[in-house]
Amino acid sequence: MPEAATLERPTNSQEAWRYADAGYLRDAELSTLTDWRDLTVAAGEEREDTRIVAAGVERLRVHLGKGARYAMFALNAAGPYARLELEVTLEDGAHFEFGGVTVGGGDATQEFVTRTIHARPNGTSNQTVRAVQWGRSTGNFLGRIDVVKGAQKTDAAQNFRALLLEKGATANTKPELEIFADDVQCAHGAAIGQMDEMARYYMAARGIAPDVARKLLVQAFIGDAFVEMRNQDEAERMIALALDELEGNL
16 A cells, blocks of 8 residues: 555545544544554464454454465444454455444444455455444445456455444445456345344244344344354354343344
8 A cells, every 4th residue: 555545634535434434534643544453364374353343443454375264253332433444465265254243322433344355366255244223323334345357266245234223323335346357256235224023023923022022133133244253152252242232222
């Protein structure tokens, strides 16, 4: 990334920051908006991280060596503004897995922003993001996938779904694909809506209390983002933390 780009203060006029908190971008220290941490996963190695996102901006740049695997699973329940940004570059046969959940109420704005660069052939990536919002909160996912020339046999996917528990809540998504190879599979999907009332009715008809039914539906919805976690105890902990944020709002 050019040095000049890292010194520019982001604004909502930039695509990658279009849904961000404008006041935060204006008032925050420049370094908190532009600094990156770097992580390298060597060829053939595997690494799986979990992250509880804190208020503010966190930016991580990851380089995956040949045949490496990196997985990040994150819960973003912070506010008033919290953003996790990932830029991941994949060498030959590498795999990137991302699962993220935003959970917010009040006026919180919570974001996941990813850029996945398939720089060599045979790379695979999968991203699953779920948002549960209420009050006047906003959950965002901006996911860009770049497939460079010659990166044949790339297989990349991203999926975003949002559950809005109240009318004032908002969710935004912007999938972006830039492909310069012809033998690839790239897919994205998005859906934003309210609680499935038919499912709640079905559960109520079988004697499940309304509050329990609603919690079970949200739990299943959130759980999608953590399905690929290899540490199932950690997956259960992440889901429990998300549900704790929802107490009193279900």
